[in-house]
Amino acid sequence: MIELDGVSKDFTIGGRAVRVLDGIDLNIPKGTIYGIIGHSGAGKSTLVRCINLLERPTSGRVTVNGKDLTNLDPRKLQTERQKIGMVFQHFNLLSSRTAAENIEFPLELAGWPKERRRRRVEELLRLVGLWELRDQYPSKLSGGQKQRVGIARALAPQPEVLLCDEATSALDPQTTDSILELLASINRSLGLTMVVITHEMHVVTAICDRVAVLHQGRIVEEGRVVDVFLRPKHPVTTEFVRQMGGADTDDLPGVPQDEQLLRCLFVGDSALRPVFSEVTEETGVHVRILQGSVDRMKTIPYGRFIVALVGPEEAKQRAIQILQDRGAWVKEVNSGGSGAMG
Numbered sequence: 001m002i003e004l005d006g007v008s009k010d011f012t013i014g015g016r017a018v019r020v021l022d023g024i025d026l027n028i029p030k031g032t033i034y035g036i037i038g039h040s041g042a043g044k045s046t047l048v049r050c051i052n053l054l055e056r057p058t059s060g061r062v063t064v065n066g067k068d069l070t071n072l073d074p075r076k077l078q079t080e081r082q083k084i085g086m087v088f089q090h091f092n093l094l095s096s097r098t099a100a101e102n103i104e105f106p107l108e109l110a111g112w113p114k115e116r117r118r119r120r121v122e123e124l125l126r127l128v129g130l131w132e133l134r135d136q137y138p139s140k141l142s143g144g145q146k147q148r149v150g151i152a153r154a155l156a157p158q159p160e161v162l163l164c165d166e167a168t169s170a171l172d173p174q175t176t177d178s179i180l181e182l183l184a185s186i187n188r189s190l191g192l193t194m195v196v197i198t199h200e201m202h203v204v205t206a207i208c209d210r211v212a213v214l215h216q217g218r219i220v221e222e223g224r225v226v227d228v229f230l231r232p233k234h235p236v237t238t239e240f241v242r243q244m245g246g247a248d249t250d251d252l253p254g255v256p257q258d259e260q261l262l263r264c265l266f267v268g269d270s271a272l273r274p275v276f277s278e279v280t281e282e283t284g285v286h287v288r289i290l291q292g293s294v295d296r297m298k299t300i301p302y303g304r305f306i307v308a309l310v311g312p313e314e315a316k317q318r319a320i321q322i323l324q325d326r327g328a329w330v331k332e333v334n335s336g337g338s339g340a341m342g
């Protein structure tokens with residue numbers, strides 16, 4: 001749906017060219033919610049603005065829905081841009097227009113007839129839960145309500161892609177969750193492809209299917225959210241994962257020499273099965289859970305545990321084999337070892 005091939009972007013800063021994006025390759029499948037996470041200055045906003053060519057890449061190609069945007073003349077680019085909606089961190093609403101009039105604005109620009117505009121605006125006000133507030137001006141709306149207007153305005157011309165640039169970063173945690181829920185439900189009901197730019201892990205784990213980690217203008221990791229965040233490879237990803245907390249061997253109590261300390265990770269249905277009980281039943285090895293939790297990333301359950309196996313050596317090895325056979329990723333650790341799960 002969205003493909004970036006070797007996209008680079010240079011800005012001239014203080015008279016010299018500085019490379020802000022460096023050879024970005026991305027393939028965002030239709031209908032997915034795709035997260036791009038990175039620290040401040042990583043290049044996230046520049047990257048998302050390259051997708052709709054608000055920033056023209058210095059080199060590389062941007063293809064959206066089979067059309068190479070980097071090769072279109074200005075008029076055709078304008079037409080294609082209407083299929084890409086954008087939601088901003090600070091809402092960017094027109095203060096002199098009511099909620100309904102803000103939503104209507106892009107339809108006026110696109111030349112929709114009045115009656116069709118009226119029907120579309122009503123539909124959108126209801127979709128984002130703002131029908132009652134349709135005649136309010138932005139100054140009378142809360143941050144969450146303003147962002148609902150921003151989302152409805154972006155959806156008005158029926159785009160195929162929605163770009164969200166830190167759409168929840170100016171909101172409190174509760175409002176953030178309600179906006180994330182709205183975005184996820186729009187994705188489900190309209191099948192819209194969404195690109196979500198954020199510096200917050202929570203945003204990615206709540207609604208994204210896939211994620212790219214951006215660092216100093218490069219993608220350092222990419223994949224399914226569960227794969228990238230539960231088994232991070234790059235130090236920047238590991239830093240983000242630490243924000244989630246979870247199993248860590250730093251603060252473990254002492255474990256007797258004859259017990260085998262393990263880190264276990266279950267992803268998918270195996271996280272919900274009584275695998276530790278099965279191990280005990282089949283091998284006689286007891287499993288002492290020292291730390292752990294079961295949670296979900298979007299809809300996918302996962303469990304992270306630090307356990308100690310208690311029993312004869314040969315039986316402990318069989319227990320590890322059974323854990324692996326039942327879908328666990330298992331890593332033996334020395335007691336007193338350190339490091340986040342991953």
Ligand SMILES: Nc1ncnc2c1ncn2[C@@H]1O[C@H](COP(=O)(O)OP(=O)(O)OP(=O)(O)O)[C@@H](O)[C@H]1O
Pocket residue numbers: 011012013020038039040041042043044045046047199
């Ligand atoms: N128009 C511009 N001219 C010059 N430099 C720019 C321009 N836009 C961005 N930059 C620089 O590019 C780098 C990446 O900025 P960008 O806003 O894309 O990062 P970001 O990851 O979105 O960060 P933040 O979360 O802080 O917005 C920064 O060093 C920034 O100063």
